[in-house]
Amino acid sequence: MDDPTDAHRPLDLHVLERTVEHLAGRYAGVISPEVVERVVFESYAALARTARVRTYLAPLAGHFAADRLAALAHARDRDGSTVPRVLFVGRHDTGRAQIAAALLAHYAGDAAVVRSAGTEPGAAVNEKALQLLTARGIEVGRVYPKPLTDDVVRGSDHVITFGTGAAVPAYPGTDHRDWGTDRTVTGNPGELESLVTELDEKVRALWQQIKP
Incomplete structure (x- = not known):
């Protein structure tokens, strides 16, 4: 398998192989070991394309793969969970999508599964x-931009896009909403405060609508 991070290849391979073993055990009987291995190494390659710092790339890939596999298990109705799963999709997953996801995770706690993607x-969250x-x-917590993947979309009950709806596949039973263009998040304190306040209002309203 081609790997753009040859400088860390021996250590990363060791971490990834242990991750595959751990996740294959977790999803035994639900997701095949072959699929688990593919998701882990795909996740690593996807994050490697934009990562600025490669030191913790393999652990991040493991975290990303675990999240994707959880979404896949949910899409197959095999995880037994009934909490709403919400996905925020921006262009780069560095601004609005991450902010909205953090806000909803804060308000919902364990009563929802919240993800973001781009x-x-x-390369990095604002x-x-x-x-x-x-x-x-x-x-x-530890946040990082993640590529949009089909398994995460399939495993979502609600998909909120920021002008990126055309890039998100639609599946029956999934609630799709668009919250406007994913403009660049500036460093201007006033503009940023206004943006967070706007998203906070939208997220609070969303949670009132979808919470169990």
């Missing part, structure tokens, strides 16, 4: 946006 994922969310008491 049709053309960027740092000033993360700082503003943290200042509001919203825990953002």
